Amino acid sequence: MTNHPQVKDFLGYPKQKSHYFSYKTITPKLAQIEELAAKAAVIDSEERSSFQAAIIQFYNSVMTYHKLKNSFFYEDITNYTKFMKDLDKILIKSEPLINLKSFKGLSIDQKKTLLDLNRVVSKVRYTNSVSIVNVIPRQVSANVNVGIEWGSISDGLTDRIANKPVPKLTTLYAAALTSAQQQSPQFLADVNNIHTYYNDTFPKLLKQSKQEAMFYDWDMFYKLVVIYGFGILLLIGSWLIWKKALYSAAVWLITATFGFHSLGLIIRMLVQDRPPVTNLYSSAVFVGWGGVALALLLERYFKNRLGLLVAGIVGFLTLIIAHHLSLQGDTLENMRAVLDSNFWLSTHVITITLGYSGTYIAGFIAIVYTFHRLINAAKAAVMEKEYYRMVFGTVCFALLLSFIGTVLGGIWGDQSWGRFWGWDPKENGALLIVLWNAMILHFRLSGWIQTRGLMGMAILGNIVTSFSWFGVNMLGIGLHSYGFMEQAFFWLILFIISQLMIVSLLGIPKKATDNDIKA
Structure with missing residues (x-):
């Protein structure tokens, strides 16, 4: 799949409107595509x-299809059962x-026998x-439901x-593959035999697979965005008309949505048998929940x-982020080695992500204050003390959770890598959050900033x-550089620019808010 005009021209289809190409169409030029991709790969991504x-990107997509095509049996085999019998005879x-x-x-x-042997073994x-589809559970534990x-x-076949x-x-x-290839009515019976084997041998595994498929089918978190x-x-409408009725409806709806958000997290935890944060996708869901x-x-x-x-805003935005992260692949993937510890996933990772949540909530309350101040300065001045208390208290919460989470991360690092602190980019990022929140409180308590300064620093x-x-994942270095998404760089920069622009709005003088809180 490609929509790039030069790639289409190279393939010999410059005027084709569709961006899909058959594998058969690509095969004659596959060697040239591989050569071009190899030459481009050695060039720095920013200079390509x-x-x-x-x-x-096109070559990687073609190779993914090729690997899928060869994941079960070699692609030129048409009768898989016969191939296995022939393999037995040759051996x-x-x-x-x-x-x-x-x-x-x-x-x-x-000599012909040895050549045949070499051919089938190859x-x-x-x-x-090249196989990227693993469907054969290999028993490594006496308990059939664990250690697979x-x-x-x-x-x-290698075993044979x-x-x-x-x-x-x-x-x-x-x-089953032979029946499918031959379009035989026996296919359904063969698939049922596979299902029966899984159910009899790995009942817990099959149940978990059904739960996972059902969870994907629901797509609950994406529906919650809406x-x-x-x-x-509804809440915005309550400021304009039917204030009490729309406000009550908004409270009920957002609270109920949060309940389903919580239910989705619980189901995900039960399916994975893990705490809620296991990868970048789940961190977005959990940061939003927190x-x-x-x-x-x-x-x-x-x-x-x-x-x-x-x-509502934080739930909406974080689940949109989670949805786009889900498009990158399996959201219930196997655990990365660095995270494969339920104890530390339940302590360090949860604590640090709740610190993220607190910092974002303080920042978004400050954003609401900024726009409220521009739209209705008099009303914002009346509510200024409440804005202040909400942001200040939330920053205290975020500092506490971030600090505890960072210390727990150091203990985990000492157990996993033999050092408490290694100035890894992710560690530095966690430390920056702690220092920034501590700086906000220090500046405010020292009197160096007043309400507007507090709001600006929170943003x-x-x-x-x-x-x-x-950001640290985009650096592509360090022990924590997992979940990398190069295309997210644009959105991260755009978000940073938007926050700087919002902070600049606090510099617009408004007489109604000149009386900053001094205590």
């Missing part, structure tokens, strides 16, 4: 032309010849090397070559509609947190 970037026939010290004096038939090994390592179908028993699932998949957005509209929870608590205490508005805290959350 648009064509070079597009050809690399049996070649067994007396393999251990010969010399191949001199072999008959034509014996196909099995190639399929094994996944292997490809070609792993089972090594004179080991072929996994039953390999035979079952071969039968509901959070509708809640925001932010909404904190904002709703502020609304319950202050009852000024600000907490409810910020709850800048959004930039610091976003860099720690996403």
Whole structure:
């Protein structure tokens, strides 16, 4: 798939409107595509032309399809069951010849047998090397429901070559693939045999797979984006008409949406058997959840509609971010080694992400204050003390959680890598959040900033947190550089610019807000 005009021209289809190409169409030029992609890959990403970037992306897409095509059996095989039987015959026939010290004096038939052996073994090994679909559970524990390592179908064929028993699932998949290739009515029965085997041998695994498929099918968090957005509209409407009725509806809707947000997190935890934060996608979902929870608590205490508005905005934006992160691949992926610890996932990671939530809530309340001050200076002046208390208290919460989370991260690092602190970019980012929140409190308590200064620094805290959350992954270095997304760089820069512009709005003088709080 490509929509780049130079790539289309290179493929010989400059006028084709569709950006989809068949694998058969691409095959004659595959070697040239690979060569161009290899040359472009050695060039720094910032210095590549648009064509070079597009050809690399196109080549990667082609290779992903090629790997999928060869993940079960070698692509030129049409009868998989027959291939396995032929493999057995060749192995049996070649067994007396393999251990010969010399191949001199072999008959034509014996030489043909060895050539056939080399051919089938090469196909099995190639399929094994490129396979990206692992469907054969390999037992590594006495308990069939835990300790399972996944292997490809070609792993089972490799076992046969090594004179080991072929996994039953390999035979079952071969039968189902053959039925599918031949469009046989036996196909459904063969698929049912595979399902029965999984259910009898790995019941917990099959149940978990069904739950995971159902969770993906619901797409709950994406649906919540719309509901959070509708809640925001109801709340904004309550400032204009039907104040009490629309406000009550907004409270009910955003609170209910938060309940489903919580339910989605719980289901995800049960499916993965892990705490809520396991990758970049889940961190977006959890940061949003923590932010909404904190904002709703502020609304319950202050009852000024600000907490409810910020709850809706943060829930809406973080789940949009999560949706775009989900487009990059499996959101319930296997744990990265650096995160493979339920204890530390339950302590350090949760604590640090709640620190993110607190810093964002303070920043977004400050953003609401900034625009409120421009739209209705007199009303903003009346509510200034409440704005101040909400932001100041939230920054205190964010500092506490960020500090504890950073210390716990150091302890985890000491256990995992043998050092408490290594000036890794992610560690530095976490430290920046702690220092920035501490600086906000220090400047305010020292009298160096008043209300507007507090709001400005809180908004800048959004930039610091976003860099720690996403920016360090874009550096591509360090022990924490996972979840990398180069295309997110544009949006991160755009967000930073937007925050700087909002801070600059605080510099517009308004007489109604000149009386900053001094205590």
